[in-house]
Amino acid sequence: EAQVTQNPRYLITVTGKKLTVTCSQNMNHEYMSWYRQDPGLGLRQIYYSMNVEVTDKGDVPEGYKVSRKEKRNFPLILESPSPNQTSLYFCASSTWTSGRHEQYFGPGTRLTVT
Amino acid sequence: GENVEQHPSTLSVQEGDSAVIKCTYSDSASNYFPWYKQELGKRPQLIIDIRSNVGEKKDQRIAVTLNKTAKHFSLHITETQPEDSAVYFCAASSAYGNNRLAFGKGNQVVVIP
Numbered sequence: 183e184a185q186v187t188q189n190p191r192y193l194i195t196v197t198g199k200k201l202t203v204t205c206s207q208n209m210n211h212e213y214m215s216w217y218r219q220d221p222g223l224g225l226r227q228i229y230y231s232m233n234v235e236v237t238d239k240g241d242v243p244e245g246y247k248v249s250r251k252e253k254r255n256f257p258l259i260l261e262s263p264s265p266n267q268t269s270l271y272f273c274a275s276s277t278w279t280s281g282r283h284e285q286y287f288g289p290g291t292r293l294t295v296t
Numbered sequence: 297g298e299n300v301e302q303h304p305s306t307l308s309v310q311e312g313d314s315a316v317i318k319c320t321y322s323d324s325a326s327n328y329f330p331w332y333k334q335e336l337g338k339r340p341q342l343i344i345d346i347r348s349n350v351g352e353k354k355d356q357r358i359a360v361t362l363n364k365t366a367k368h369f370s371l372h373i374t375e376t377q378p379e380d381s382a383v384y385f386c387a388a389s390s391a392y393g394n395n396r397l398a399f400g401k402g403n404q405v406v407v408i409p
Binding site (some may be wrong): 204208213215217222224225226227230232239241272278281282283284287288289290 | 298321327328330339340341342345347376385395396397398399400401402
């Protein structure tokens with residue numbers, strides 16, 4: 183089954199404790215992204231990757247890191263989480279086909295930083 | 297970069313009526329415009345999309361129209377049903393450069409039975 187998986191699905195942590203949210207896709211997509219979703223602000227892109235070892239900042243990259251060592255995995259790293267990073271996070275993968283760019287979203291990770 | 301805006305932020309319709317959500321975009325180089333639906337507690341999912349070489353696209357009860365001159369595109373839902381209640385996101389992207397999708401802030405559609 184084609185899918186994007188994220189772990190963990192829920193996480194409560196404390197300020198300053200490093201954490202990693204994993205993302206994996208099995209569709210051989212080149213393009214992967216991380217978004218955060220906050221009430222009234224929609225989906226804001228944090229980082230994206232156009233292929234292995236190619237990553238770039240999105241709209242809200244401060245406080246986050248990513249890596250793309252393998253095509254299928256795109257972990258999101260919070261080196262020193264702060265309460266303003268409490269949010270719902272989505273990983274997505276996609277590829278361009280015939281001018282279309284359908285993003286397949288993971289199930290989401292709800293992060294609370296206290 | 298691209299800026300996408302959606303209006304209205306919340307839309308309530310009676311079951312069976314039509315709903316229309318409009319989005320505007322800023323970058324004239326954008327050429328791909330998808331709509332995503334997010335049901336409560338679920339992930340966003342693509343429901344329909346349109347490329348800039350097409351003015352309208354329909355899929356059963358949903359349709360999207362594009363006006364490149366005015367830089368706006370709209371989602372039309374006819375004969376609304378309770379299962380159409382969700383948050384709808386529009387987005388815009390260019391096939392050139394970094395292929396980023398810029399999303400609007402979303403519209404909450406409530407279908408009243």
